[in-house]
Amino acid sequence: MHVAITGASSGIGEALAREYFSRRAQVTLVARRRDLLEKLAKETDTKTHLVQADLSDPAQVTSWVDDAERALGPIDVLINNAGVQIVRAFLDTPFDDAKRLIQIDLLAPLELSQFVGRKMAARKSGTLVDVASMAAIAPTPGMSFYNAAKAGLAGASEALRAELKEHGVHVVTVYPGPIKTPMETAGRAVYGESFVIYPFMNALGRHFPAMTRVLLDAFTPKVKPG
Secondary structure, X not given: OEEEEEOOOOHHHHHHHHHHXXXXXXXXXXXXXXXXXXXXXXXXXXXXXXXXXXXXXXXXXXXXXXXXXXXXXXXXXXXXXXXXXXXXXXXXXOHHHHHHHHHHHHHHHHHHHHHHHHHHHHHOOEEEEEEOOHHHOOOOOOOHHHHHHHHHHHHHHHHHHHHHXXXXXXXXXXXXXXXXXXXXXXXXXXXXXXXXXXXXXXXXXXXXXXXXXXXXXXXOOOEOOO
């Protein structure tokens, strides 16, 4: 089995890579920091293919796929995990930064899913995994652009599950809540010290999104100035 993971150098992507290593899968690791990919690949004796790519550059989004498939065979599972986060007041966010986030968190996974999905549909086999966020269901104040990107990805992914089923392609949409990763830690630090994560929010958000939005609006602290 050939699994391709974007954003594989840390956080969720790194953990997923280790899980697939344990299952003896062949894994393509995609991220900007090649040194971290090389360090991760040394943990396994299964075949890996390393791709240094910056998905904020549209020219690099799909340019690595053909080489990866030549190295390890057709991609059986594509995990769109790469993402960035901006925790900043909407009015204070430079729009170039916002456009970069939209490119990485929304446009890149959609383009990759279409490019790889066509190959999967042609052979009637494959799985696309989109790592969205609970922010797609219960948007968090101070993260407007991230909320928008993850909501867009989740909406497309949920629709594709039905659309691609007849072509033999399975689509999985993942909604992680707060997870201890470098990105989450950096984002949490931008809020005031009163920030508290309630574990029950995850279940509330999935089944009672309107209620969760009210709670988030009421209890999320203000973003620190600057």
